[in-house]
Amino acid sequence: MREQRTEDGEGIRIRGVRKTYGSTIALNGLDLDLRHGEVVGIAGPNGAGKSTLIRIIAGEERPDHGELTFDGRTWSPFSDWQAVAVVHQEPQLFPNMTVAENMLVGREGTSHGYPRLGEADAKVMEALGIGHLRDVQLADCSLATQQRTEIARAVARNCRVFLFDEPNSALTEDESAELFREMHKLAAEGRIVLLVTHRLEDLVEHCRRVVVVRDGSVSAMLEGDALTEEAIAHQMVVDSSAIRGGKGRRGRVDTTADPVFAVNDWTHGGRAFRNISLDGRAGEIVALVGVEGSGSRELIRSFAGLERCTGTITISGESGVRAIDMMTAYVPATRQLSLYSNLSVGENLLVRLGSREIAGPALLLRTRRMKQMAEDAVVRFLVKTRTTSQAIRSLSGGNQQKVAIAQALHCAPKLLLLEEPTRGVDFHSKAEIYRLLRDYADDGHVVMILCTEVLEVFEAADRVHVVAEGTVSPSLSVADYDHVEQLATDITRLEQASRQGLAKAG
Amino acid sequence: MSMSSSEATRQLEGKRKVSAAKATVDAALRVGGLFVAVIAVALVFIIINPNFANPNLAVSVLRAMSSVAIMAMGLTLVIVVGEIDLSFGAMYGLAANTLAVIWIVKGVPIYAAIPIVIIVAVAVGIFNGFIATALKIPSFIVTLGSYNLLYGLSLWVSNTGTFNPNYPPPGGTVDPGQLNFFIGLTQNIGKYSLSIEIFWMLGIAVVVGFLLHRSLFGFRIMAIGGNPEAARLARLSVQWYKVLAFILCSVLAAIAGILDFSFIQTSQPDIGLSQTFPVFAAVIIGGASLSGGKGTIVGTLGGALLLAELQIGLALLSPGPHVQQIFLGAVTIGAVALDLSLTKLRKSRAS
Numbered sequence: 001m002r003e004q005r006t007e008d009g010e011g012i013r014i015r016g017v018r019k020t021y022g023s024t025i026a027l028n029g030l031d032l033d034l035r036h037g038e039v040v041g042i043a044g045p046n047g048a049g050k051s052t053l054i055r056i057i058a059g060e061e062r063p064d065h066g067e068l069t070f071d072g073r074t075w076s077p078f079s080d081w082q083a084v085a086v087v088h089q090e091p092q093l094f095p096n097m098t099v100a101e102n103m104l105v106g107r108e109g110t111s112h113g114y115p116r117l118g119e120a121d122a123k124v125m126e127a128l129g130i131g132h133l134r135d136v137q138l139a140d141c142s143l144a145t146q147q148r149t150e151i152a153r154a155v156a157r158n159c160r161v162f163l164f165d166e167p168n169s170a171l172t173e174d175e176s177a178e179l180f181r182e183m184h185k186l187a188a189e190g191r192i193v194l195l196v197t198h199r200l201e202d203l204v205e206h207c208r209r210v211v212v213v214r215d216g217s218v219s220a221m222l223e224g225d226a227l228t229e230e231a232i233a234h235q236m237v238v239d240s241s242a243i244r245g246g247k248g249r250r251g252r253v254d255t256t257a258d259p260v261f262a263v264n265d266w267t268h269g270g271r272a273f274r275n276i277s278l279d280g281r282a283g284e285i286v287a288l289v290g291v292e293g294s295g296s297r298e299l300i301r302s303f304a305g306l307e308r309c310t311g312t313i314t315i316s317g318e319s320g321v322r323a324i325d326m327m328t329a330y331v332p333a334t335r336q337l338s339l340y341s342n343l344s345v346g347e348n349l350l351v352r353l354g355s356r357e358i359a360g361p362a363l364l365l366r367t368r369r370m371k372q373m374a375e376d377a378v379v380r381f382l383v384k385t386r387t388t389s390q391a392i393r394s395l396s397g398g399n400q401q402k403v404a405i406a407q408a409l410h411c412a413p414k415l416l417l418l419e420e421p422t423r424g425v426d427f428h429s430k431a432e433i434y435r436l437l438r439d440y441a442d443d444g445h446v447v448m449i450l451c452t453e454v455l456e457v458f459e460a461a462d463r464v465h466v467v468a469e470g471t472v473s474p475s476l477s478v479a480d481y482d483h484v485e486q487l488a489t490d491i492t493r494l495e496q497a498s499r500q501g502l503a504k505a506g
Numbered sequence: 507m508s509m510s511s512s513e514a515t516r517q518l519e520g521k522r523k524v525s526a527a528k529a530t531v532d533a534a535l536r537v538g539g540l541f542v543a544v545i546a547v548a549l550v551f552i553i554i555n556p557n558f559a560n561p562n563l564a565v566s567v568l569r570a571m572s573s574v575a576i577m578a579m580g581l582t583l584v585i586v587v588g589e590i591d592l593s594f595g596a597m598y599g600l601a602a603n604t605l606a607v608i609w610i611v612k613g614v615p616i617y618a619a620i621p622i623v624i625i626v627a628v629a630v631g632i633f634n635g636f637i638a639t640a641l642k643i644p645s646f647i648v649t650l651g652s653y654n655l656l657y658g659l660s661l662w663v664s665n666t667g668t669f670n671p672n673y674p675p676p677g678g679t680v681d682p683g684q685l686n687f688f689i690g691l692t693q694n695i696g697k698y699s700l701s702i703e704i705f706w707m708l709g710i711a712v713v714v715g716f717l718l719h720r721s722l723f724g725f726r727i728m729a730i731g732g733n734p735e736a737a738r739l740a741r742l743s744v745q746w747y748k749v750l751a752f753i754l755c756s757v758l759a760a761i762a763g764i765l766d767f768s769f770i771q772t773s774q775p776d777i778g779l780s781q782t783f784p785v786f787a788a789v790i791i792g793g794a795s796l797s798g799g800k801g802t803i804v805g806t807l808g809g810a811l812l813l814a815e816l817q818i819g820l821a822l823l824s825p826g827p828h829v830q831q832i833f834l835g836a837v838t839i840g841a842v843a844l845d846l847s848l849t850k851l852r853k854s855r856a857s
Contacts, residue, residue, distance in 0.1 A: 306739070325741070332739055342732035342799035351729045352740045359722040367720065407740065 010071060011035040011192055012057075012161070017066030018216075019052050024426055026052040027063070028216030034161075039183065039193045041207035043200070043232050045453045046423055049216040054196055058086045058163055070160075077161075084161040085154030089169050089292075091146040093153075095139035099130055102138055102149050107157060124156045128182065144175040151182060161192045168202065169292035180206050198291045198452060200229040200492065201499075212236060229496065233488040237455050257281050261315045261415045261446045269308030272298035273470040276311075280415065280446035285437060286475070287457045288450050289491055290467030297419065299467060300450045304330030304417050316414040329408035333419035333450075338404035339392050345403060346374030346388030349381075352407045381406040382432045398429025405433065409440060416440060419450045421460075434460045454488040466491055468498035539844050540791065540808040544815060551819040558819065565698045569769075571814035572707040573598070573762040574781060575807055578788040579714045580758030582806045583751045585789055586718065588731040588798025589638060589645040591752060594759035594785065596656035597630055598778030601763035603660045606669035606773040609680070609688075616684040620764060627760035630656065631753030638752070639745040645752075653782075660775045669773045692769040703765050710758065715803040717754075727751055731798030787834060788813055791841040812837065 012034040019027040027049045034040055044050040055061040059081035068075045070083075077084055086092075093102050100117045103125065108115040117125075117134065125131045128148045138146060147167060154162065164183060168176035183206065187193040195207055203210050204227055212220040212235040220235040222228075259279035266276040273295035280286045290296025302309045305324040313319060315327040329352070332338060339348055350358055350370055358373070360366045374388040383402045385395055392400060401422070408416060421437065422430045437460060441447045451457050457464045458478060464487075466473040473494045481487040552559045577594050584591045601623045609619040634652055638645040667675075671688060674680045692703040718724040726747050730737040737744050759778075767773050791809035794801030816837065820830045 304739075330739060332736075336733075337736050337739055340729050340732035340736060340799070343729060347725070347729075351725070352742070355722050358725075363722045364716065365720050365722060365725060 012075070013067075013069045014057075015067045015069075017053075017056065017063045017068070019049075019056065019061065019063050025216055027056075029066070030213070030217045032211060032218055034192045034194065036190045036192055037187055038208045039187050039195055039206055041203040041210035042194060042196045042213060043198075043203055043210055043236060044213035045236055045455055046420075047425070048214045050196065050213045053213060054086075054163060054165060054194075057161070057194070058084050082157060083159055084163060085151070085157075085159035086163045086165055087147055087150055087154075087167050089166045091143070091150045093138055093146060093150060096137070098135050098137055099125070099141065099145070099149050100134035103153055103156060121152075121156050124152050128152045128155070142175070143170055144172075144179065147171075147179060148182070151186075155186075159191070161194070162186050163194045163196070165196050166198065166292065167195075168197070168199070176202075200232050201496075203227075203232060204229050229492050230489050233454065233492045234485050236453070237458070237484040237488050260444075261448075263303070263313045264311055266299075266302070266309055266311035266313065268295065268298055268302060268470070269310070270298070271470070272307070273467070273472070276472050278465065278472060280448060282444040282446065283441050284463065285441050285447040285449065285461045287461035287464040287478075288448065288467050288472075289452070289454070289457055289464055290450075290495075291452065294467045295470040296450055296467035299472070300417050300419060300448060301330070303415065303448065304328050306330070327414040329411040329413035329416055331405055331408045331416075331418040331421065333423055335397070335400050335404050338407060339400060341391075341393055343392065344389045345378070345383070345385050345392050345395065346371065348392050348403050349374050349377045349383075349388070349406050350410065352411050357410075377406055377410070381409070381436060396426070396429070398425040398433075401425050401429065402433060402436070405436060409436070414445055416445060416447045417449075418447070420452060420456075421449055422456060430459075454491055455484055457491070458484040458487050464491065466494040466498065468495045471498055471501075473498060537793070537802065537804050537808060539848055540793070540805060540812065540841070543841070543844075544808060544812050547812065547815055547819070551815075551823075554823065558822070561698050563818070563822075565700055565704075567811070567814045567818050568704045568707075569701045570818055571807075571810040572701070572703045573766045574785055574788055574813065575707050575810035576710055576762040576765070577755075577759050577781065577785045578792070578806045578810050579710060579803055580755035581785055581789050582792070582794055582801045582803065583714070583718065583727065584645075584755045585794045585796060586731045586798060586801045587727040587748050587751045588734055589748055589751065590649060590796070591634060591645065591755045592649040592782060593630070593634060593652040593656055594755055595778040595780070595782035596653045596660065597627060597756050597759040598763035598766070598781060599774075599776060600630075600656045600660045600663070601627060601760035602767040602773040602777055603664040603669075603775060605764055605767060606671075607663050609684075610669050610671055610674050611678045613678065615681075616688050623760055623764060624757060627756040628753050631756035632749060634756070635745075635749030635752035639748050653779075657776070657779060664773070664775045666775055670771055672771060688768050689771065692765050701769065703769055706761075706765055710761070711803055711807055714754075714758075718801075718803055723747070723750065728799055731800070733799070784813055784834065787838045791838060793845050809841070812841075 014030060014032040014034075017027050017030045018025070030049070030053060032053075042050060042053065052061065056063050057077055059077035059079075062076075062078045068077065094105060097105070103117060103121050104115040122131065122134075125134060128151060130145055130148050130152060133141060133145060138149065141149070151162075162183070168179055171179060180202070183193060183195070195203065197203060207227070209221060209223040210227055210232060211218045212222070212232065214236070222231055222235065260282045262277075262279040264277050266278070267274040276299065278286075288296045288300055298307050301307050303313070303324065305321070305328070313323055315323040318327055340351060343351065350373060355363055358365060358370050371388065377383070378385060378388055381402050383395070383406070384399050392403065395403065401424075405418065405421060408418075416437075418437075422433050425433065437447050437449070449456070449460060451461070451464075458481070461478050463475040463477055465475050476487070476490060476494075478487065577598065581591055581594060604626060605619055605623050608614040608622060609616050614622070630652065634645065634649055637643055638648045669675070671680050671685055690702070692701050692706070694701050718727075726737075726742055730742060730744050730747055734744060763778060766777075788809035789801065789806050790796070791812060792802065792805030792807070794806065813834065816833050817830060820833060
């Protein structure tokens with residue numbers, strides 16, 4: 001029987017924490033207990049407040065309201081940041097220095113000489129299996145070693161709370177097994193350990209309890225026999241106010257028509273995926289679902305010509321490089337990769353257009369026409385802005401995202417590719433973005449979206465392929481599901497099946 | 507949709523005028539500070555010595571800024587696209603020396619010699635741009651190399667000699683018609699002996715200004731300088747535009763070299779090298795950002811004007827060359843500090 005109760009006040013107690021950004025409520029009175037010696041998993045859809053919670057515990061942000069106590073005493077991680085260690089997917093270290101020097105930065109002691117590794121630090125490094133690498137430059141170490149260095153730094157400075165934030169998404173299987181062994185060791189020594197990951201199987205395998213954060217508070221706590229992948233997937237989407245904007249119009253896709261877009265035998269140069277066959281018909285929104293490292297991101301990027309691949313691709317009669325260059329447009333997941341902070345809203349909307357659309361004789365810009373086009377685009381793409389000449393940064397996240405998508409739509413691609421089109425976007429903009437995508441598909445184009453969340457698939461897509469371990473499942477038709485929970489369960493099953501299939505084959 | 511869209515259009519119509527006015531004020535704030543400084547410096551000089559208030563002096567200031575301004579406009583393009591060119595000063599020298607040798611010594615007619623020099627400049631621009639973009643060597647390093655390389659070529663071509671078309675070396679002859687044409691490129695005209703070089707500068711400013719602020723090329727290099735990764739993902743041809751910016755920078759440096767040679771009528775192997783930092787100062791005083799995506803031709807002209815004003819004013823007051831250098835340094839830092847505080851002011855106005 002697992003331990004259920006501890007002394008009152010032991011560990012971290014979070015009570016009634018609220019945090020708002022402008023008009024957006026990120027956390028709405030969240031309560032959570034974290035006990036010494038246990039690994040607690042945190043799951044939740046994007047934009048549910050999960051990352052805000054992590055930032056508050058890591059001391060990067062202060063809550064607006066609420067109370068935190070540590071072993072019964074009032075605690076502010078913002079000022080006591082030394083107590084908390086965050087192990088990132090990308091270690092925040094100094095690649096130009098050696099592993100040992102990385103241990104010492106910020107803890108050089110009081111002597112004015114060049115700092116040298118103490119005995120205690122050496123022991124910590126030994127325990128983590130990086131003692132022999134002490135004089136190797138960090139940039140030459142594997143990602144796993146870099147993460148260990150980060151852990152060693154934290155252990156050496158006596159951190160009591162360890163926060164693992166998507167730690168193994170770029171690690172091999174063996175490396176992540178070892179990382180998790182270290183994680184359990186830290187917990188066994190009485191530290192508080194949190195694991196945040198999109199990989200449900202890791203949450204189930206490594207956590208004593210998993211809390212699901214939704215709409216700014218803890219919506220479910222799973223432990224014991226109730227802690228299964230299906231249950232987490234279910235909790236992430238249950239009772240969510242799914243928008244299902246295009247539901248009434250779904251099913252109009254002519255399934256007998258020839259696909260506009262098809263790939264065969266599509267294999268990644270870097271082995272992220274292999275032998276993939278996919279197609280898309282005019283008017284369809286096709287979703288790809290897969291966690292980080294599954295190959296899904298590489299797959300969608302490959303259709304934009306951003307990854308080296310072999311195989312055949314045809315889009316609307318063109319094939320190969322010509323099809324990719326002329327028929328596709330790609331919207332990356334982060335807006336920083338689409339928007340130009342030095343350009344205005346209007347200029348950002350038109351930046352992908354060429355001489356035919358915005359320039360006249362001698363390639364001079366047709367400014368008046370551009371102004372008109374920008375204003376038309378603002379209306380057509382539902383961008384809320386006072387003027388087209390204001391700075392792009394003055395827009396809300398949702399409206400910036402609409403500008404990013406509008407840039408690509410302006411190119412009129414036959415195949416529109418989007419990575420997580422509504423990441424970090426408020427509820428209202430989300431519905432509008434889905435409507436934009438639906439309208440675009442209805443005009444006879446194929447839209448492909450990479451989703452990390454089932455809810456997005458349910459709300460936006462017609463069909464979904466699950467990507468796992470570099471292979472693609474047969475597609476599920478979203479119209480067959482009345483509830484997002486069923487879809488979530490089936491997607492999780494397909495993911496598990498792919499993994500087991502691979503395990504059997506291997 | 508239809509109702510909300512027509513409503514939105516109407517709202518935009520109404521706000522268009524407000525926004526245009528506001529944008530003008532913002533632009534005026536940005537460039538305005540600089541021209542306030544230009545006028546203030548002029549006033550200070552005139553207060554110190556009332557004789558300075560004379561049109562001939564104003565003309566010499568404009569003449570003195572011409573070649574710096576022409577080079578600075580080219581450099582502005584390279585800086586806007588997010589790169590650096592250190593080699594334009596050496597290109598200026600190579601242009602003058604090459605022209606001197608092939609025209610005066612080798613006897614190539616001036617009408618062919620000038621296009622040849624421009625072609626050399628295009629080649630240098632392609633070299634800089636291609637090495638920087640295709641081999642992904644930082645342009646600072648590439649052009650630091652080509653600076654020395656071009657200076658070496660100048661020494662080699664000129665055989666470390668000095669040339670003057672009025673006094674051709676033994677064996678060389680200069681056709682008087684060609685000499686008149688060449689000197690005519692920059693000769694002084696009118697009551698105030700206005701050098702034609704000033705008109706070259708103004709003409710080039712109009713062309714490059716249109717190129718940067720009103721053409722697809724300018725729009726694209728602003729975008730590329732602002733976010734190169736986004737530009738790559740949007741499939742703008744980043745490499746092509748960068749190479750083009752380097753070519754324009756080299757060509758403008760060559761034009762400046764040819765015009766100054768025409769005005770001074772003497773070439774030396776090392777001319778132009780000392781122009782490197784003043785030209786950078788003009789661009790930076792003009793408000794361009796070394797991180798790319800920001801810069802205007804009006805600003806760059808203002809920067810060059812301020813520097814020329816200080817240079818001539820201080821030279822006439824003759825407190826010694828050290829004062830000019832100290833002012834150059836102080837003005838460069840001061841201008842950037844001013845620009846930053848004006849940006850802050852604009853932001854506080856916006857919110």
